[in-house]
Structures are given as structure tokens and as C-alpha cells.
Amino acid sequence: MEVAVAPSLSRRERERLARREAMLDAALSVFAEKGYVGASVDEIAERAEFGKGTIYNYFPDGKDELFLTLFEERVAAGLHRVIESSFDGADLSAPAAARKTFHGFIRLLLHYFEESRGPLLMFMKEGHRTKIAVEQEVQFARHFAGIIDALAAPIEQAVAAGALRPLPAHPVAHVLMGNVRAYLMAEVDADCDSSGTLPPTPFGSADEAAEFLTTVLFDGLLSPDSAPDA
Amino acid sequence: MEVAVAPSLSRRERERLARREAMLDAALSVFAEKGYVGASVDEIAERAEFGKGTIYNYFPDGKDELFLTLFEERVAAGLHRVIESSFDGADLSAPAAARKTFHGFIRLLLHYFEESRGPLLMFMKEGHRTKIAVEQEVQFARHFAGIIDALAAPIEQAVAAGALRPLPAHPVAHVLMGNVRAYLMAEVDADCDSSGTLPPTPFGSADEAAEFLTTVLFDGLLSPDSAPDA
DNA sequence: TCCGCAAGTGACCGGCCAGTCACTTTCCGA
DNA sequence: TCGGAAAGTGACTGGCCGGTCACTTGCGGA
Numbered sequence: 001m002e003v004a005v006a007p008s009l010s011r012r013e014r015e016r017l018a019r020r021e022a023m024l025d026a027a028l029s030v031f032a033e034k035g036y037v038g039a040s041v042d043e044i045a046e047r048a049e050f051g052k053g054t055i056y057n058y059f060p061d062g063k064d065e066l067f068l069t070l071f072e073e074r075v076a077a078g079l080h081r082v083i084e085s086s087f088d089g090a091d092l093s094a095p096a097a098a099r100k101t102f103h104g105f106i107r108l109l110l111h112y113f114e115e116s117r118g119p120l121l122m123f124m125k126e127g128h129r130t131k132i133a134v135e136q137e138v139q140f141a142r143h144f145a146g147i148i149d150a151l152a153a154p155i156e157q158a159v160a161a162g163a164l165r166p167l168p169a170h171p172v173a174h175v176l177m178g179n180v181r182a183y184l185m186a187e188v189d190a191d192c193d194s195s196g197t198l199p200p201t202p203f204g205s206a207d208e209a210a211e212f213l214t215t216v217l218f219d220g221l222l223s224p225d226s227a228p229d230a
Numbered sequence: 231m232e233v234a235v236a237p238s239l240s241r242r243e244r245e246r247l248a249r250r251e252a253m254l255d256a257a258l259s260v261f262a263e264k265g266y267v268g269a270s271v272d273e274i275a276e277r278a279e280f281g282k283g284t285i286y287n288y289f290p291d292g293k294d295e296l297f298l299t300l301f302e303e304r305v306a307a308g309l310h311r312v313i314e315s316s317f318d319g320a321d322l323s324a325p326a327a328a329r330k331t332f333h334g335f336i337r338l339l340l341h342y343f344e345e346s347r348g349p350l351l352m353f354m355k356e357g358h359r360t361k362i363a364v365e366q367e368v369q370f371a372r373h374f375a376g377i378i379d380a381l382a383a384p385i386e387q388a389v390a391a392g393a394l395r396p397l398p399a400h401p402v403a404h405v406l407m408g409n410v411r412a413y414l415m416a417e418v419d420a421d422c423d424s425s426g427t428l429p430p431t432p433f434g435s436a437d438e439a440a441e442f443l444t445t446v447l448f449d450g451l452l453s454p455d456s457a458p459d460a
Numbered sequence: 461t462c463c464g465c466a467a468g469t470g471a472c473c474g475g476c477c478a479g480t481c482a483c484t485t486t487c488c489g490a
Numbered sequence: 491t492c493g494g495a496a497a498g499t500g501a502c503t504g505g506c507c508g509g510t511c512a513c514t515t516g517c518g519g520a
Contacts, residue, residue: 053467063509172451182411216402
């Protein structure tokens with residue numbers, strides 16, 4: 001994961017940054033593979049090719065801090081980027097335009113998921129983990145809330161413009177993310193299934209899934225020939 | 231959790247059954263409180279008022295077996311009951327009737343969740359846990375698939391009758407469950423929030439939430455005055 | 461070249477817990 | 491009432507892992 005670094009940093013600082021990133025990379029791969037509990041700091045250190053103690057030089061609070069940092073710097077930040085780039089200056093004034101904008105968002109989101117499968121899944125599975133310090137639980141909740149908020153803003157806007165039904169924006173945002181989560185989870189089950197094929201693949205490609213989710217969410221499940229709601 | 235027991239069982243067998251249930255009750259309360267990893271067999275034994283060894287008499291595979299059994303006998307079975315009672319002989323021939331039937335299902339489901347909050351949440355959080363024997367992971371996946379299948383049947387039927395859009399039933403079932411899950415998760419976050427109030431309560435009561443989810447899913451998010459999809 | 465310090469290291473410690481098994485208690489039929 | 495089998499028990503073991511800290515390494519300035 002290459003990140004543009006301000007050239008003002010000294011070589012020492014740059015190297016420190018790079019080592020930090022390497023540790024996060026290693027932590028991410030171990031977490032993604034074994035989950036939070038299954039991951040051991042020893043293995044993270046080994047995979048990063050550092051001594052265990054060095055990890056604690058960079059992340060004094062150890063495992064918890066690695067986990068939270070990964071969520072903040074990689075996952076939450078990535079989601080915010082997707083939201084921002086999808087809705088920045090987008091047209092939400094009319095139903096058709098809103099549909100198109102949100103369709104684009106869902107597509108982008110699914111593609112983002114595809115390329116960051118491991119980390120995303122891990123946090124989908126473990127983001128609401130029990131047995132975590134209450135203080136940290138609140139941190140996670142805050143991040144989730146931030147993502148929901150960011151997504152609620154354009155929804156609110158579209159509702160205000162009359163493009164969407166007059167529904168409360170936050171619940172809608174929850175539902176939107178919930179659907180995407182459902183897609184991801186279904187993919188996981190299908191994956192794990194590769195050994196003993198039990199259920200058929202539920203969704204198609206990311207693009208097809210985006211189409212599908214957009215239809216369900218925006219057009220609704222009912223046949224269009226039905227009378228509008230009572 | 232009282233269960234009607236066939237009177238043909240001897241007292242010994244009945245007592246054994248009762249003890250088994252007591253152990254499952256205790257396990258459920260501990261799992262719900264601390265999650266799978268945080269729960270210890272010692273604590274389950276203590277709460278059930280049995281020695282630890284006795285637990286292993288009843289559940290030779292220990293913690294894993296308790297967890298899986300709880301999921302099978304309590305959660306999955308409960309969900310199947312909800313699905314069955316909602317759709318058995320229900321009218322799915324026309325859009326309005328289908329909407330009403332599914333609305334009833336969602337309502338029932340949310341009420342069921344309300345009364346079995348702990349166990350359900352626990353499995354929502356931990357059902358896809360990593361770091362579990364592959365063999366067991368498959369078992370869980372199978373149960374989830376079974377629930378999805380059971381739900382896909384009436385959807386299929388409604389689609390065939392022309393009441394719903396011609397969408398594939400399994401993905402729709404996934405989405406439906408995903409939405410309900412989103413509702414649950416949001417409730418959890420709001421709960422945990424009671425200490426440091428960060429986000430506002432997202433959904434209202436169970437009935438209101440059922441209304442909301444039904445509207446979103448069946449009528450769609452777009453304003454009704456929009457032209458039907460291209 | 462050499463010195464001192466920042467950085468890196470991994471053996472070790474303490475706590476935790478799943479699962480075992482030799483022992484005790486309870487039950488029931490003779 | 492008694493004896494043996496079935497059921498129950500919890501101290502114990504082995505393994506794991508997060509976090510520590512005394513030691514080593516190597517870098518950069520003098």
C-alpha cells in the first residue's frame with residue numbers, strides 16, 4: 001500500500017513511517033486470515049519481519065491499537081473516500097438522477113469491496129465483536145456512525161429535493177449499508193463453500209449485484225403494475 | 231424455556247433432558263453476555279450449577295458443541311417457525327396481498343428479535359466468526375442457507391404469481407435478512423451508546439421499523455411520481 | 461575511528477482456559 | 491439394606507498468548 005509521503009520528512013521519519021505501514025500490512029493480513037482473536041502479535045511481528053518488541057515501540061497498546069488503527073486508517077478512510085467521490089457535486093434533484101447517482105455509489109462500493117476483500121470482511125465480521133474494552137467499542141461505534149452520517153447527508157439531500165420518498169435518512173443509510181453487507185456475507189458463504197458445494201452462488205458479478213441492489217432498494221420489490229401504496 | 235416433552239420418556243430421561251436444557255440456558259446467557267470467545271466453560275458450568283466435567287458428559291465436544299447446538303435448537307429453529315407461520319397458506323398472488331404478507335413476516339421477525347434479543351444478537355455478531363473449525367463453519371453456513379432457502383420459497387412463489395418483480399429469489403432473501411440484520415445492528419449501537427450518547431436512535435419501535443423496512447423494500451426509495459425504471 | 465544513544469529484539473512471565481480423569485455422590489434394583 | 495453402576499465433580503495439565511525488559515545492534519556525529 002503505497003502512500004504519497006510529504007517530502008518534508010527526514011529519511012529517518014520516512015523510514016519510520018514505512019516500517020509502521022509494513023506492520024499494519026502484516027497485521028491486516030493476519031487479522032484478515034485469522035480474525036481478531038485468532039491473530040497473535042507474535043505472528044504479526046514475524047510476518048512483518050520485526051521482533052515482537054518493535055511492534056510495541058510503534059503501537060504501545062499492542063493488538064488493540066493495531067486493530068483500531070487499521071480500521072481507522074484503511075477501512076473507514078476508504079469508505080469515506082468512496083462516499084465522497086460518489087456524491088461530491090452529484091445531481092440528486094430528480095428521482096432518475098438520484099437513482100443513477102446511488103447506483104454509481106453502490107457499484108463503486110462493491111468494486112472497492114472486491115479489491116479490499118480481506119480487510120473489509122474482517123471488519124464486517126468482527127467490527128461488532130463482543131469482548132472488547134468498552135472504550136474501544138465506543139470508538140468503533142463512532143466510526144460506524146461517522147460512515148452512516150456521511151451517507152445520510154446525500155440521502156437527506158435527495159429526500160429534500162423530492163427525489164426520494166420522505167423517509168428518515170439515517171435508517172435509510174443503515175439499510176443501504178446493511179444490503180451491501182448482506183451481499184458481502186453471501187459472497188463469503190459461497191466462498192467458504194468451495195470445498196463442499198452446498199448453496200449456489202447468490203449474486204452475480206459486482207456490477208450485476210449493484211444493478212440488483214439498486215433495483216431492490218430504489219424501485220422496490222413489488223411489481224410496477226401494482227397500485228401505489230395506500 | 232419450557233418445551234413440551236413426550237410423556238413416554240422415563241423420569242430419568244426427562245431429568246436428563248431438563249439438565250441438558252439448563253446447561254443450554256446457561257451457555258446461552260454466557261455467550262450472549264460475553265460472546266463466544268469471552269465465554270468460558272467454567273462460567274457456563276457455574277451458572278448452570280453443575281461441575282465442569284458434567285458439561286462434558288452432556289456435550290462431549292465442549293464449547294463448540296454448545297454453541298452449535300444453541301444455534302440449531304434455538305435460533306435456527308425459531309427463525310424457521312417464524313417463516314413457517316408467516317407464509318403457511320398465505321396469499322401471495324397479488325402485489326398488495328404479498329406486501330401485506332411480507333409486512334406481517336417482518337413484524338413477526340422483529341418482535342421475535344425483541345424477545346430473543348441476546349441470543350439473536352450473539353449469532354448475528356458471531357455466526358460468521360473466523361477461527362472456527364472449517365467443519366463447523368460449514369455447519370453454520372448450512373443452517374444459514376437453510377433459512378435463506380425457506381425464505382426464498384415464498385418469494386419465488388410471489389414472483390411466479392407476478393406479485394413481485396421478476397428478480398432471483400435467493401438474492402432477494404439475502405437482502406431481506408440483511409435489512410433486518412441492519413436494523414438489529416443499529417439497535418445494538420444505540421444500546422451500547424447509552425453510556426456516551428453519540429448517535430441518535432435510528433429506528434423507532436419494532437412496529438415502526440417493520441413499517442419502514444416494508445416500505446423501503448417493497449415500495450422502493452424513489453418518489454412514487456417517478457417514471458418506472460427504464 | 462570510536463562512542464553513545466536510539467532502535468530493535470526475543471526469552472520470559474503471568475494469567476487464562478479447554479479439556480481430562482481419578483475420585484465422590486447418587487440412584488436403583490436385588 | 492446393600493452393592494455396583496451411572497452420574498457428577500473440580501483440581502490439574504498443557505498450551506497459548508499478550509505484554510515486558512534487559513540486552514544487542516547499528517547508525518551518525520565528533
